[in-house]
Amino acid sequence: MKLAKIREKMAGEGVDAFLVTTYLNWRYLSGFTGDAGQVLITENSSYLFTDSRYTEIAAEEAPDFNVVETGVDIDPLKDALKKEGVRSLAFEKDQVTYANFERMQERFEGIRLEGVSRWIEGLRMVKSPEEIALIAKAQEIADEAFSLASRAIRVGATENELALELEFTMRRLGADGLAFPIIAVSGARSSLPHGQPTDNKVAPGDFLTFDFGARYKGYCSDETRTFVIDPLDKKHEEIYKVVLEAQLAGLEAAKPGVPGKDVDAAARKVIEDAGYGQYFGHGTGHGVGLAVHEGPSAGKKGETLLEPGMVITVEPGIYIPGFGGCRIEDLIVITESGKEILSGSPKELTVIG
Structure with a gap:
């Protein structure tokens, strides 16, 4: 249900994927409690990126997500964007510094970046x-x-x-x-x-x-x-x-x-x-x-x-x-x-x- 609502927002905004970088927001979506991670939502897939300290617990806590291990010498997020054919990417603009935005522009060259506000915070207001x-x-x-x-x-x-x-x-x-x-x-x-x-x-x-x-x-x-x-x-x-x-x-x-x-x-x-x-x-x-x-x-x-x-x-x-x-x-x-x-x-x- 949570992911379906996010995908509705993606469709309304006209973007192919949504990158979640805020701890409480990725926890809300995935159930993953580790303090290092990112979540990527595409039209048909959901990814949870974290390092080797957390991959085992992430697989247990977030069974609906593709858990992908990150590392110093690899960029699995960039690889996933390429695999999914992402041409436009929404991100949490309220949580991204200008310096990080510049790095995103360089890292995701060729992908249109779309800053969005409070997509998940809005969902979090109404509790199940x-x-x-x-x-x-x-x-x-x-x-x-x-x-x-x-x-x-x-x-x-x-x-x-x-x-x-x-x-x-x-x-x-x-x-x-x-x-x-x-x-x-x-x-x-x-x-x-x-x-x-x-x-x-x-x-x-x-x-x-x-x-x-x-x-x-x-x-x-x-x-x-x-x-x-x-x-x-x-x-x-x-x-x-x-x-x-x-x-x-x-x-x-x-x-x-x-x-x-x-x-x-x-x-x-x-x-x-x-x-x-x-x-x-x-x-x-x-x-x-x-x-x-x-x-x-x-x-x-x-x-x-x-x-x-x-x-x-x-x-x-x-x-x-x-x-x-x-x-x-x-x-x-x-x-x-x-x-x-x-x-x-x-x-x-x-x-x-």
């Missing part, structure tokens, strides 16, 4: 049931790990210690690894939306935010939860309430047929109406799959209409420099009737004493 099951499993692992690792939260614990405990627990529960480096920020540092953990110690009265995700069989999860360390004051309580209301509004807006920007607008309006608009700078959500950040966008400029099978985040936040910040994020899948929330961790205001 099998992909959704893998993402849901990654989220399940992350939720269980977070529940267990949260027991280590205490005054005096460092951000690094808490992040390490969460990472270890996700791996122990079956994650391939992290979907992205864990964000664990406390106190005034919680105003850093993508702040990395340090030896900063959790203190009374802090916001403590975790943004985390597991990777399972290549697919990612993504979730954010924020705690308050006792004592709770009115400002922390107010900010948390506003962010939660905004997040719920974003969830309510997420449904098939609406553009991603409508999800952003619904969440952003709650924060702006509460007087905190200047402290919410990022988009409300993004797609998740093989990459933790991919299409579609649920930000201010998210024009793509949501479809069943799309997996996105809904994650508004308020970040006040010098004070701290709060973000709440769920991972959802768009369904025929609306949405399904994959995240399972509680998100009511939790004060840790």
Whole structure:
């Protein structure tokens, strides 16, 4: 099905072949997990080029592809283009530097090169049931790990210690690894939306935010939860309430047929109406799959209409420099009737004493 859709695009563009050089894109098409390779799609054939380190695993993981070994002294891709009679070749222009393009012109002399954009990324936005099951499993692992690792939260614990405990627990529960480096920020540092953990110690009265995700069989999860360390004051309580209301509004807006920007607008309006608009700078959500950040966008400029099978985040936040910040994020899948929330961790205001 994936290759058939690519061949439809090739026919529409009037090209004989398509060269895929981006890791996640060749993995998506072929199932090959090695980190060195290229894929060539022609009208009737599909090739996977990789070096001797990976040929055995490539043959196992990509049975529908002709696996061809590459080497220093040979150019099997060029040979395949000649064998297939390729006169025009599409390539991923968003991923090719100008220097590499010049080398391609020299290497493939006589072949018309056609740069195309987001052919595979567009396909990746709508997940198959099998992909959704893998993402849901990654989220399940992350939720269980977070529940267990949260027991280590205490005054005096460092951000690094808490992040390490969460990472270890996700791996122990079956994650391939992290979907992205864990964000664990406390106190005034919680105003850093993508702040990395340090030896900063959790203190009374802090916001403590975790943004985390597991990777399972290549697919990612993504979730954010924020705690308050006792004592709770009115400002922390107010900010948390506003962010939660905004997040719920974003969830309510997420449904098939609406553009991603409508999800952003619904969440952003709650924060702006509460007087905190200047402290919410990022988009409300993004797609998740093989990459933790991919299409579609649920930000201010998210024009793509949501479809069943799309997996996105809904994650508004308020970040006040010098004070701290709060973000709440769920991972959802768009369904025929609306949405399904994959995240399972509680998100009511939790004060840790």
